[in-house]
Structures are given as structure tokens and as C-alpha cells.
Amino acid sequence: MTAPTPPDPSLLLQVEDVHKSFPGVKALDGMRLDLRRGEVLGLVGENGAGKSTLMKLLTGIYTREAGQFWLDGQPLDVKGVRDAEQRGLSIIHQELNLVPHLTVAQNIWLGREPLAAGFFTKPGRQTARTRELLDRLELDLDPNALVRDLTVAKQQMVEIAKALSFDAKVIIMDEPTSALNDTEVAQLHTLIRRFVTPRTGVVYITHRMPELKQITDRITIIRDGQYIDTIDTASATLDEVISHMVGRAIDTSARPVNVRHDREVIMRVSGLSTPGLLRDVGFELHRGEVLGFAGLLGAGRTETARAIVGADPMSAGEIELKGRKVVIHNAAQAAALGIGYLSEDRKKYGLMLNLSVEHNIAISSVADKFSQFGFERRRAMAAAAQDASELLRIKTPSVAQLAKYLSGGNQQKAIIARWLVKDCDILIFDEPTRGIDVGAKEEIYQLLNRLAGEGKSIIMISSELPEILRMAHRVVVMCEGRVTGTLGADEATQESIMELATWRVSEQREAA
Amino acid sequence: MSTLESLDHKKAGGWKQRLQQLLALAGLLVIFAAFSVVAPTTFPTYNNITNILFSAVVVGCLAMGATLVIVTAGIDLSCGTGMALSAVMAATFMVTLHLPVWLGIILTLMFGAVLGFVNGTLVTVLGLPPFIATLATMMICQGLALVVSNVHPIYFDSTGEHASYQWLSTGTIIPGFPNAIIMLVLATAVAFVLFNKTILGRYDVSIGSNLEATALSGVNVRKWLIAIYAVAGVFTALGGIMISARLGSAQPQTGSGYEMQAIAATVIGGTSLAGGKGSIIGTLIGALIISVINNGLQIIMLPQQWQNVVLGVVIVIVVFIDQLRNRQGRTS
Numbered sequence: 001m002t003a004p005t006p007p008d009p010s011l012l013l014q015v016e017d018v019h020k021s022f023p024g025v026k027a028l029d030g031m032r033l034d035l036r037r038g039e040v041l042g043l044v045g046e047n048g049a050g051k052s053t054l055m056k057l058l059t060g061i062y063t064r065e066a067g068q069f070w071l072d073g074q075p076l077d078v079k080g081v082r083d084a085e086q087r088g089l090s091i092i093h094q095e096l097n098l099v100p101h102l103t104v105a106q107n108i109w110l111g112r113e114p115l116a117a118g119f120f121t122k123p124g125r126q127t128a129r130t131r132e133l134l135d136r137l138e139l140d141l142d143p144n145a146l147v148r149d150l151t152v153a154k155q156q157m158v159e160i161a162k163a164l165s166f167d168a169k170v171i172i173m174d175e176p177t178s179a180l181n182d183t184e185v186a187q188l189h190t191l192i193r194r195f196v197t198p199r200t201g202v203v204y205i206t207h208r209m210p211e212l213k214q215i216t217d218r219i220t221i222i223r224d225g226q227y228i229d230t231i232d233t234a235s236a237t238l239d240e241v242i243s244h245m246v247g248r249a250i251d252t253s254a255r256p257v258n259v260r261h262d263r264e265v266i267m268r269v270s271g272l273s274t275p276g277l278l279r280d281v282g283f284e285l286h287r288g289e290v291l292g293f294a295g296l297l298g299a300g301r302t303e304t305a306r307a308i309v310g311a312d313p314m315s316a317g318e319i320e321l322k323g324r325k326v327v328i329h330n331a332a333q334a335a336a337l338g339i340g341y342l343s344e345d346r347k348k349y350g351l352m353l354n355l356s357v358e359h360n361i362a363i364s365s366v367a368d369k370f371s372q373f374g375f376e377r378r379r380a381m382a383a384a385a386q387d388a389s390e391l392l393r394i395k396t397p398s399v400a401q402l403a404k405y406l407s408g409g410n411q412q413k414a415i416i417a418r419w420l421v422k423d424c425d426i427l428i429f430d431e432p433t434r435g436i437d438v439g440a441k442e443e444i445y446q447l448l449n450r451l452a453g454e455g456k457s458i459i460m461i462s463s464e465l466p467e468i469l470r471m472a473h474r475v476v477v478m479c480e481g482r483v484t485g486t487l488g489a490d491e492a493t494q495e496s497i498m499e500l501a502t503w504r505v506s507e508q509r510e511a512a
Numbered sequence: 513m514s515t516l517e518s519l520d521h522k523k524a525g526g527w528k529q530r531l532q533q534l535l536a537l538a539g540l541l542v543i544f545a546a547f548s549v550v551a552p553t554t555f556p557t558y559n560n561i562t563n564i565l566f567s568a569v570v571v572g573c574l575a576m577g578a579t580l581v582i583v584t585a586g587i588d589l590s591c592g593t594g595m596a597l598s599a600v601m602a603a604t605f606m607v608t609l610h611l612p613v614w615l616g617i618i619l620t621l622m623f624g625a626v627l628g629f630v631n632g633t634l635v636t637v638l639g640l641p642p643f644i645a646t647l648a649t650m651m652i653c654q655g656l657a658l659v660v661s662n663v664h665p666i667y668f669d670s671t672g673e674h675a676s677y678q679w680l681s682t683g684t685i686i687p688g689f690p691n692a693i694i695m696l697v698l699a700t701a702v703a704f705v706l707f708n709k710t711i712l713g714r715y716d717v718s719i720g721s722n723l724e725a726t727a728l729s730g731v732n733v734r735k736w737l738i739a740i741y742a743v744a745g746v747f748t749a750l751g752g753i754m755i756s757a758r759l760g761s762a763q764p765q766t767g768s769g770y771e772m773q774a775i776a777a778t779v780i781g782g783t784s785l786a787g788g789k790g791s792i793i794g795t796l797i798g799a800l801i802i803s804v805i806n807n808g809l810q811i812i813m814l815p816q817q818w819q820n821v822v823l824g825v826v827i828v829i830v831v832f833i834d835q836l837r838n839r840q841g842r843t844s
Contacts, residue, residue, distance in 0.1 A: 311728060335730025349728050352721035354788050363718055364730045366711050374710045418729065 009073045012037045012201045013089070013170045018067030020053055020225075027053040031067070032227040033220055035170065038198045042216035042233065043205045044245055046464075050225040051205055055091055055172060059084045072169055082111065090163030091172045096155050100148035105130035107147055108162045133165055137191065153184035160191060171195065172203040177211060189215050209238045221245050256290065256489045257449050259473045263287050265323075266457050267339075267426055269308065272317030277303050277481040281317070285426065285457050290448060292472025292492075293461040295501045299478040301461045302344060305428045309334035309341040335364055340419035344431040344461070346408070350415045353404040357396050358385040360403045360414050364422040388417035392447065409440025416447065427451065428459040433467060445471060465494050477501050536781055536797040539830065543801060547808035555811050562690065566758070568803035569681075569692045570595070572796060573751040574774035575781075576703035577628075577744030579795045582778050583707075584720045584740055585787025586635060586642035589771050591748045593653040594627050596767030598752025600657045603666035603762035606674055613677045621749045627653070628745020632738030650771065657764040670760045681757035692754060696796075699750060704792040706743065716740055720787025776823070777802050780830045801826070 007016065015033035019026075028050045035041050045051055056062045058069060060078040069076040071089060078084040084091070098107050105126050106113075114125045130143035139157050147155060156176060163171050173192075177185045192202055192215060204216055212219055212233060219236055221228040221244040228244050263286035272281040277300045285291050293301045306312040308319060310328040319326050321337060328334050331341065343349035352360055362370055362381045370381035385399045392413045396406055403411060412432065419427055432448070433441040448471060452458050462468050468475055475487045477500035485500040548556040574591045581588045601623045605616035627649070634645035668674035681692040707713040715736040718726040727733045751770070756762045779785065780801055781794025805826060809819045 309728070330732065330734075331728045332730050332732040340730070341728055343725075343728060348722075349724050351725055352718050352788070354721050355717060359714070359718065363714070363726065366714055367731075371711050374712065376709060376711060376714060422730070 008034070010037070011035060011070070012072060012199075013076075013203070014068075014070040015054070015058075016068045016070065018054070018057065018069070019065045020057060020062060021065065027225050028057070028064075029225040030227065031222065031225065033203070034230065035201045035203055036218075037201060038196055039217040040192060040196060040202045040204050040215050041230075042212045042219035043203050043222070044207070044212065044219060044241060045222040046245060049222045049245075051174070051222070053225070054222075055093075055174065058089065058172070059091055085163070085166045085168070088167060088169035089172070090166060090168040090170070092156070092159045092163060092174065092176060094175045096152075096159055098147045098155055098158060101146060103144050103146055104134075104141055104150075104158050104161075105143040107158055108133070108165050130161075133161055137161055137164065137194065139191070151184075153180050153187065156180070156188065157191065160195070164195065169200050170203065171200075172205070174205045175207060176204070177206065177208060185211065209241065212236075212241065213238075254445075254470050256471055256473050258288070258453060259489045260288075263289055266321070268318075268320040269304075270318050270320075272304065272307060272319075273315050274303060274307050274312060275315050278307065278314075279481050281478070281481075281483050283476050283483060283486065285459060286473075287425075287457055288452050288455045289473040290452050290458045290460055290471050292468040292475040293459060293478065294463075294465065294468050294475050294497045295478035297463065298480075299501065300481040301478050302430055303481070304478070305341055305430055305459065305461060309339055309428065311341070335422060335424070338423070338425040339428065340364070340422060340424035340426070341428045342412075342415050342419070342430060342432065344434055346411055346415065351403045351411055354402060356400050357389065357394065357403055357406065357414050358382060358399040361385040361388055361399070361417045361421055364418050369421070384421050385417070388421050389414075391420075392417050393443070407440070409436040409443070412436060412440075412444065413447075416444075420451075424456070426457045426459070428461070430461045431463065432460060433462075433464070441467075465497060468492070468497065469494070533782060533791055533794050533797065535833070536794055536801070536830075539780075540797055540801050540804065543804050543808070547804065547811065551808070551811050555808060558688075560807065560811065562693075564800070564803050564807045565693045565696070566690060567807060568799045569696045569758075570751050570755045571770065571773045571777055571802060572696045572799035573699050573747050573754060574770055575777040575795045575799050576699055576792065577747030578771075578774040579778045579781070579783050579790050579792060580703065580707065580716055580740050580747075581642070581744045582775070582783050582785060583716050583787055583790035584737060585723070585785075586737075586741075587646060587775070587785075588628075588631060588741070588744050588748075589643065589646040590627065590631060590649040590653055591744065591751070591774055592769060592771035593650050593657065593767040594624070594745065594748040595751040595755065595770055596762075596764055597627070597653040597657040597660070598624050598749040599756035599762040599767075600661045600666065600752075600764050601749075602753055602756055603668065604660060606677065607666050607668060610673070613674060616677075617753060620753055621746050624745040624747070624749025624752070625742045626745065627748060628742035629738060631745065632741030635741065636734040636737045650768075654768060657767065661762065661764040663764065665764065666762045668756070668760050668762075677757050678760055681754055692758060695750075695754060699747065700792060700796050703747070703795075707790070707792050712736065712739060712743070717788055717790070720789070722788075773802055776827050780827065782834065 008014065011034050013035035015031055018028055018031040020028040031050060031054060043051060053062065057064050059081045060083060071087060076087065078087060099110065108130055109126050114122045114129065116122050127143045134141050134143065139161060141154060141157060147158060150158070176188060180188065196202060206212065216233045218230055218232055219241060220230045221241060223245060231240065265284045266287045267285040270282040273279050281304050295301050303312065307314045308328070310330045310333055319328065326337060328337065334341065347353060352363070358381065362385055366376060366381065370377045370384070382399065389396065389399050394410050394413045394417065396410060403414060406414065429448070433444050436444065448458055448460065460471055469492055472492065473489050475492045475497060476483055477485045477487065477497055479501055487496055554560065574595060577591060578588055598620055602616055602620040605611045605619050606613060631646055631649055634640045635642050668677055670678045679691065680695065681690065683691045685691055685694060707716065715726065715731055718731065719733055719737060723733060777798035778795050781791055781798035783790035783795065802823065805823055806819060809822060
């Protein structure tokens with residue numbers, strides 16, 4: 001009986017041929033990763049490449065089907081996040097795991113507070129230990145400050161301090177800078193460099209290419225759940241990284257179809273503002289076009305859609321449909337006017353998961369199409385759901401199947417079917433392919449093109465630029481709650497969109 | 513294809529929910545059989561079975577409304593005292609104001625709808641949690657029942673003016689079969705049709721399954737939630753009519769405690785407090801189970817104070833078994 005030995009004991013963290021699949025999707029397929037001692041390893045991959053699955057496997061939230069993890073030469077099998085932390089592996093997620101109304105010190109020692117007689121808390125000792133920790137990290141934080149009063153950057157530092165309080169050997173950071181400004185990013189990088197010693201290491205997940213150059217030693221690229229390559233940062237070019245990342249030759253020949261400039265305006269939005277974010281948003285939507293909405297997270301694209309369909313109140317603004325001014329107070333009125341909204345968060349805002357596919361398709365139309373004097377016309381409803389399901393090729397044994405058993409792509413199709421049955425003229429798709437695998441994505445694209453071809457007007461909100469470039473006849477770009485520009489299909493490039501998406505009001509003011 | 517067939521129990525969530533109903537029914541039969549063995553001469557008699565059905569009527573009516581509300585992931589704590597207030601209102605209409613019985617009944621049912629409308633408005637327009645909103649209206653109803661009746665029972669003239677009112681409960685259209693039982697069957701049938709055959713039932717489960725998604729699907733959830741609470745209020749008023757018709761009087765002090773029995777009947781019948789799934793037939797069985805237990809324990813002379821203890825234990829067992837099965841369903 002010999003204890004299992006890692007392939008290379010000198011490595012700090014090793015992921016060896018790990019597999020994991022979910023119904024319909026192979027999330028990880030022979031995943032590998034090697035973290036050396038004393039290095040910062042960049043991990044890059046598109047959305048859905050398998051990064052979050054890998055992290056959930058590492059922390060024991062999911063169980064792997066095959067393969068092995070090694071930490072510091074020992075097999076790593078943890079039961080949960082806390083267990084992982086105690087073994088020296090901490091993960092800092094994009095959404096921070098702090099309790100907002102507790103103090104910095106309380107958050108750091110949550111669940112393992114210094115105790116007297118095993119029961120009574122010792123706040124003094126806790127504060128002192130926190131101060132010690134923060135001093136060691138040269139972090140300018142008050143142990144007794146409430147976490148909710150801190151900026152996101154400071155909160156992130158609390159998370160890192162917490163990780164270090166566990167004596168972490170490995171920290172995995174999932175897009176730590178997505179909410180930080182440049183100064184804060186620099187602070188974070190300083191902190192990371194201070195953390196990395198010959199016995200520790202960091203896995204740094206990011207979408208921001210320039211940061212890879214700044215902070216990492218090597219870069220591992222993964223794609224579609226598979227390991228692609230690891231390259232030295234010093235010798236790597238960003239182009240090389242991106243081409244590895246995108247891999248399957250992005251079909252650059254696939255471009256928007258049926259782009260025309262003589263279409264009639266079907267909806268005009270002007271001066272749209274909300275109490276929270278939006279300022280004077282305006283755009284026109286033409287019949288039969290796919291209008292892309294691009295921008296960074298928090299630019300206000302979803303908020304615009306929700307305000308239009310009346311899901312959120314607007315403080316000012318006008319909506320004209322076919323030249324007629326309309327006021328929309330709720331999604332029921334929007335639907336009656338022929339505007340359907342498909343949320344970015346299907347499970348929360350889209351589906352009745354515990355009800356049938358048929359229910360999910362028919363729910364919007366049952367009152368006006370499938371009932372008489374309030375009584376449902378079951379046969380008509382079943383037939384319509386069945387037809388729509390066949391038309392969109394929804395893969396389900398029957399429309400009586402519960403929605404929760406469908407794959408992401410088929411769930412999305414069921415919601416599209418809902419609005420097709422309702423006969424909406426305007427469809428607002430918020431991240432229509434989020435969480436959908438590659439094959440189903442292409443199907444959704446073709447479906448959107450077909451709908452536009454049939455004269456429906458489509459707004460497509462997307463954070464994936466290739467998707468915008470592939471689909472949109474025109475692109476509305478938003479930044480910080482404003483529309484910063486509208487590009488035609490011929491003007492839209494990754495660069496031109498990103499420039500508008502990062503156009504900051506403050507910068508513009510300075511320029512003026 | 514089995515599409516149409518499976519549609520018939522779309523609300524029931526397929527065979528699993530069927531199983532739940534069968535289990536509830538089996539439970540009812542087992543409990544019934546157990547009492548029959550313990551008290552063979554007094555329990556399974558014609559008279560006693562009629563008694564059991566009789567006492568299931570009021571809880572059954574309330575539980576129909578409770579089911580519709582609970583399926584939305586809401587709760588209606590006001591149905592017990594609302595029932596007492598409705599009974600007082602019925603008496604006010606017929607005894608104090610001498611309105612004809614038929615008109616009194618219609619006005620009482622309308623009054624119940626108003627009660628439910630208030631609950632629904634508190635929940636949707638003011639955005640109060642259903643538990644708090646109906647806790648408040650529960651106390652308001654209790655108080656108003658005392659205020660309107662001046663803290664005294666109001667007696668119907670059961671031999672003269674209000675004979676037809678009492679007939680509603682104790683009369684026999686079908687010989688040997690009190691009308692109250694027919695009323696319970698009718699109430700169940702109405703609730704069943706509403707829940708399974710109309711868009712109100714469709715929106716009911718949809719709201720309970722995912723309120724946000726239902727709203728974004730273009731359903732006016734405020735309007736429909738208010739409607740559902742209003743319908744529940746009508747069932748509350750029907751409960752008030754049935755209890756006062758049976759007693760021949762409106763008792764303003766009663767009512768409190770009935771809401772818990774109604775909720776218990778609903779839960780025993782397989783309706784989830786989390787919303788999104790429910791069963792009217794299950795609720796009827798639940799009401800009968802409660803009635804059988806109450807009656808059986810009386811028959812075997814278990815002191816009144818112990819009856820609630822037993823009922824509480826039964827609820828724990830039934831709901832625990834249900835959860836156990838659901839958990840297995842999830843992991844398998």
C-alpha cells in the first residue's frame with residue numbers, strides 16, 4: 001500500500017486530468033493546471049470555458065468524475081469552502097462573501113472567533129489580532145469599520161486579509177479587478193506581490209488582458225472545459241493568448257444578415273432616466289432589425305430594458321410605438337403592446353422551474369389566446385405549445401416535462417417560444433446565450449436572424465463582443481447609464497465599441 | 513401522446529403529487545380503520561360518520577381558500593376570525609336588518625370578498641408580507657366581530673324567519689344526508705374548477721412558482737393576487753355561513769384557531785407552503801383527516817386538551833414524510 005504520489009511534487013497546486021459533466025454539457029474535459037511555488041499564474045478563458053466549475057470542484061461544492069487535485073504534494077479532497085481554507089486554499093470570488101453589517105474584524109474571524117471558555121466572545125482580542133494582520137499586510141483598514149461602509153476595493157482587501165489569516169498557501173482570485181479603478185488595481189497588485197513568497201502562489205483569473213502582463217508569471221489558457229496551453233508571460237503576446245482563448249476559429253465571416261437602412265422606426269425611446277442609474281437614454285428601433293446593446297457590466301443596459309417594459313419605474317422619458325406615445329407601468333402592459341423581455345437571469349426572472357414547459361410557453365398568452373370566460377382551452381394551449389416546441393426544436397420528451405429538467409439552451413428556447421406564441425413584435429433579449437453551450441448558441445443566433453427576417457424587431461443586450469459583431473445591424477453602446485454612441489454594422493469593431501463603452505463622463509468633462 | 517392526459521394534473525405536478533394524494537387518502541383510511549378497531553360500536557356508525565362529515569364542513573370551506581392563497585406562497589391567517597366576523601355580518605343582515613335569507617347570504621359572501629380584497633391589497637399594493645398583513649386583519653376581524661355584535665351572540669329565528677337558513681346546514685335534500693355535506697362537496701367542486709380549469713388557477717401556481725418571472729411574462733400579478741385573496745375571502749364567508757347556520761347563531765368569540773386547522777388541512781393534503789404546487793382534493797382529504805382525528809379522540813374519551821397535542825404530532829409526521837419523499841426525489 002503506497003500513498004498516491006503527485007506527478008511533480010515540486011508544484012504547489014496541481015489539477016490533473018479532471019472531468020465533470022452536467023446534463024447535456026461537458027463542463028470539464030481533461031482539465032489541467034500547474035501552479036508553481038512563488039508564482040502568479042494567470043487563468044484565462046471565455047465565459048463558460050470551465051473556470052467557475054473548476055473552482056467549485058476545488059472547494060468541494062461539486063464532486064469531480066475523474067482526475068485528481070494536489071496541494072503542496074498532498075491529494076486535495078475537501079468537503080467545502082471552510083475545509084479548503086483550513087487546508088490552505090482560499091478562493092476570492094467576484095461576488096464577495098462578506099457579511100455587510102458586521103465589522104472587518106468580525107468578518108475575518110467569522111465562525112472561528114477567539115473565545116473564552118469556548119463560549120464567550122473576546123472582541124478585544126479579535127480586534128488586536130485583526131490589527132496585527134492588517135499591519136503585516138500594510139493595509140490601511142480599521143478593524144472596527146462596518147464592511148458595508150467600505151468601497152468594493154477595500155472589501156476585497158478584507159477578503160484577502162481573511163484568506164491570509166488562514167495561512168493560505170494558494171489564493172485563487174476570480175476577476176478581482178472587475179469593479180476596481182486603476183489606482184485600486186495597482187494597490188491590489190502590490191498586495192498580491194507582498195503575499196507571494198517561495199511557499200505560496202496565486203491563480204489570477206481575469207478578462208483584462210493588460211493585467212496579465214502586469215501581474216502574472218505564466219498564463220494558462222482553457223477553452224470549452226479543456227486545457228489548451230500554458231505560456232510564459234514574458235514571451236507571450238496578447239494576440240497569442242486571445243487566439244488560444246477563442247480557439248475554434250471565430251467565424252469572422254458570419255456577419256449580420258439583411259442589414260438595411262430604409263427600415264421604418266417601430267419604437268423610439270427618448271430621455272429615459274431612472275432614479276438610480278439611467279440618464280437621458282435614447283435610441284430608435286427599426287422593424288426587422290437586430291439592435292445590439294453593448295457596454296460593460298453596470299452600464300445600464302438591463303436597466304434600460306427593465307424600464308422600457310415597466311419592470312422598474314422611470315423618472316423621466318418617453319416611449320413611442322409606431323409613432324404613438326405609450327406609457328407602460330408594468331410588464332403586463334408591455335406584453336399587451338407586443339413587447340417581450342427575456343431576462344439575463346433565466347432561473348430568477350424567466351422560468352417557472354417547477355412547472356411544465358407547456359406552462360412556461362403558454363403563460364403569457366393564456367388570457368388572450370387560450371381561454372374563454374376565464375376557462376382554459378387546454379387543447380388549444382397544448383397544441384400551440386407543442387407546435388412552438390417543434391418549431392424551435394426544444395429538446396424535451398414532452399411539453400409536460402418540468403422546465404427545470406431542460407438544458408440551458410432549451411430553457412432559453414422555451415422562453416423565446418413564450419413570446420412567439422404571444423406574437424410580440426418587439427423582443428428584448430438580455431444576454432440570450434449566457435450559460436448556453438456553443439452548439440445551442442449558434443442555433444439561437446439563427447433563430448434571432450429568422451425572427452428579424454420575419455419582421456420582428458429585436459434588441460439584443462450582450463456582454464460578448466463577438467456576439468454583438470456577429471448579430472447586430474446597429475450597436476447602441478452604453479456607459480455609466482448613458483448612451484455613448486450608436487454604430488452601424490460597418491463601423492462596429494471590438495475597438496470602436498470598447499472605446500465608447502469605456503468613455504467616461506468624467507473624462508469627457510475634463511476634455512471639455 | 514400523453515400530453516393532454518398529463519395536462520389534467522399539471523397543477524398536481526404529475527404522478528408524484530398523485531402519490532401524495534393517495535398517501536393522504538391511505539392515511540385517512542388507516543386512521544379511520546384504527547378508530548374503528550378501538551371503538552367498534554361507537555365510531556364507524558352511520559350517525560358518527562355523518563358527524564365527522566358535518567364537522568369537516570367549516571374547516572373544509574376555509575381550507576379551500578387557504579389552499580388557493582398558500583399556493584401563491586402566501587398565507588391567510590385571517591380566515592378563522594374572518595369566518596366569525598362573516599357569521600356576525602350574516603346575522604346582522606338577516607336578524608338585525610331583517611333582509612331575506614337569500615340576500616343576506618349574497619351580501620355575506622360579498623363581504624367575504626371585500627375582506628379578501630383588503631388582504632390582497634395589503635399584500636400587493638402596500639407590499640406587506642402576507643403573514644403580517646393577515647395577522648393584522650385577523651386581529652381586526654376578531655375585534656370587529658365583537659364590536660358589530662356588541663359582544664353577544666346573535667340568534668337566528670330558526671323556526672320562523674330563518675328556517676331556510678338553518679336548512680342550508682341541517683336540511684336534507686338527499687334523505688339522511690345533511691345539506692352541509694352537499695355544501696362542502698359543492699365548495700370543493702368550485703375550488704377544484706377554479707384551480708384546475710381557469711386562468712386564475714394557472715396564475716395561482718405560476719405566481720407561487722416564480723412571482724417575478726410570472727410578472728415579466730406579462731401577467732398582472734397584483735390584480736390576480738388580489739383576486740385570489742378575494743376568492744379566499746368568499747370561502748371564508750361561506751365558512752361563516754355554514755357555522756352560523758348550523759349553530760343557529762353567530763358567535764363572535766369563535767373563529768380563532770380555525771385558521772390553523774385550515775392551514776393544517778392544506779398542508780396535510782400536500783400543498784407546499786413554499787408555493788407553486790397544491791391540490792384541492794388533497795385539501796379535502798386533509799380536512800377529513802383532521803375531522804376524523806378530532807371526532808375519534810372524542811369517541812375514545814381522550815380529554816379535549818390532548819386532542820390538539822395529537823393533531824400537532826400528526827402534522828409533524830405527515831409533513832415530515834412528505835419532505836422525506838421530496839428529498840429522495842431530488843437526489844435520485
